[in-house]
Amino acid sequence: xxxxxxxxxxxxxxxxxxxxxxxxxxxxxxxxxxxxxxxxxxxxxxxxxxxxxxxxxxxxxxxxxxxxxxxxxxxxxxxxxxxxxxxxxxxxxxxxxxxxxxxxxxxxxxxxxxxxxxxxxxxxxxxxxxxxxxxxxxxxxxxxxxxxxxxxxxxxxxxxxxxxxxxxxxxxxxxxxxxxxxxxxxxxxxxxxxxxxxxxxxxxxxxxxxxxxxxxxxxxxxxxxxxxxxxxxxxxxxxxxxxxxxxxxxxxxxxxxxxxxxxxxxxxxxxxxxxxxxxxxxxxxxx
Numbered sequence: 224x225x226x227x228x229x230x231x232x233x234x235x236x237x238x239x240x241x242x243x244x245x246x247x248x249x250x251x252x253x254x255x256x257x258x259x260x261x262x263x264x265x266x267x268x269x270x271x272x273x274x275x276x277x278x279x280x281x282x283x284x285x286x287x288x289x290x291x292x293x294x295x296x297x298x299x300x301x302x303x304x305x306x307x308x309x310x311x312x313x314x315x316x317x318x319x320x321x322x323x324x325x326x327x328x329x330x331x332x333x334x335x336x337x338x339x340x341x342x343x344x345x346x347x348x349x350x351x352x353x354x355x356x357x358x359x360x361x362x363x364x365x366x367x368x369x370x371x372x373x374x375x376x377x378x379x380x381x382x383x384x385x386x387x388x389x390x391x392x393x394x395x396x397x398x399x400x401x402x403x404x405x406x407x408x409x410x411x412x413x414x415x416x417x418x419x420x421x422x423x424x425x426x427x428x429x430x431x432x433x434x435x436x437x438x439x440x441x442x443x444x445x446x447x448x449x450x451x452x453x454x455x456x457x458x459x460x461x462x463x464x465x466x467x468x469x470x471x472x473x474x475x476x477x478x479x480x481x482x483x484x485x486x487x488x489x490x491x492x493x494x495x496x497x498x499x500x501x502x503x504x505x506x507x508x509x510x
Contacts, residue, residue: 224277230289232296233269238289239282243273246286253290254297261317263345265297301349307340308333308368309375314360315350328361334372381508384498386454388428388508389474393481393492395419401504414457414495415505421462421490423481427472428456428494428509436468442493443485446478453500459493460485 227239228246240246254265271293303315304322316322322341330339381388399416431450439445442459446466449455462482472478483490496505 225280225282227276227278227282227284229274229276229278231272231274232292237292238285239278240286240289241284246289249286249290250293253294254299261301261303261349263300263302265294265299267293267297269296299347301346302343303346303350304341305344306364307342308337308371310338310340311371312342312344313367313371314364315344315346324357325361325364328357329365329368332365333368337368337372383496383503383508384452384454386429386450386452387474388456388496388505390426390428391509392425392428392458392494393417393419393423395423395481395491398489398491401502401506413502414459414493415509416491416493418489418491419481421480421482424477425458425461425479425481425492427474427476427478428496429454430473431456431471433466433468433470433472433478436464436466436470438484441486443487444479444482445485448472448478453498455497457493457495457497459495460487460491462490 227241228243229236230238230240253260254262256263303317304319305312305315306322306326307313314325316325319341326339326341333339378387395417396419397415398418399412401412401415403412425446427448429448429450431448433446434449434455435445435447437445439459442457444459444461444464446458446461446464447455448458458479460482461479461484464479466472466476466478481490481492487493494505496503496508
């Protein structure tokens, strides 16, 4: 006979160990900040018990097998290292060394204004590539980051007073630009006229709340959306209005359809942007 500790999981024996202290140290190393296996920590929902016993010498100890069984039954949280561009996570790696190596390889191909950094992130699903191909990774990541920066710059140009003008209300031919002086009016044009066929859906340019929906003088059928921060958009000469006053809309929602109502010489959308009641050039933010 020999003295051992019998390990059971929810009442089922899973093996024997010789030295409880050493085994608990192995458990700690395995499930707490295990750099080799990228394990951050683990929760054991099932109850694990130790019981000191005298067993036949034929009963071999099997610490490694027990640890594997515990892994299978544990809720494991893993860690990885994410490369970030301006704080946005782009790709994860199993080690800090890999992440830093990639950063050094792509830095020269990224806009100088981009801040590259590495941070530790946590996940339930470990995502490590079987083969570490730095050349392919660097090329793909460079493209991804440059596309992100391009999009950030585009959004910055399309943002007025914190409101992102995300959608062109209609696609069509611009027949009158902001500031134009034409015979059909006795003042500078305060909006943008986009000609297209009657019935074409008109979409909200940005998130907001409909503050007006009805007929208004030369605008004909008109919808006004309040986007907050003093920004409003106007959609004039509509054929039909689909949203009522007080309706919350998001960018891209269909709010009306193109028409020829009010003071209009043909089927088109008259689109305005106002900042604190003052007209601004829509083209600066739409295109």
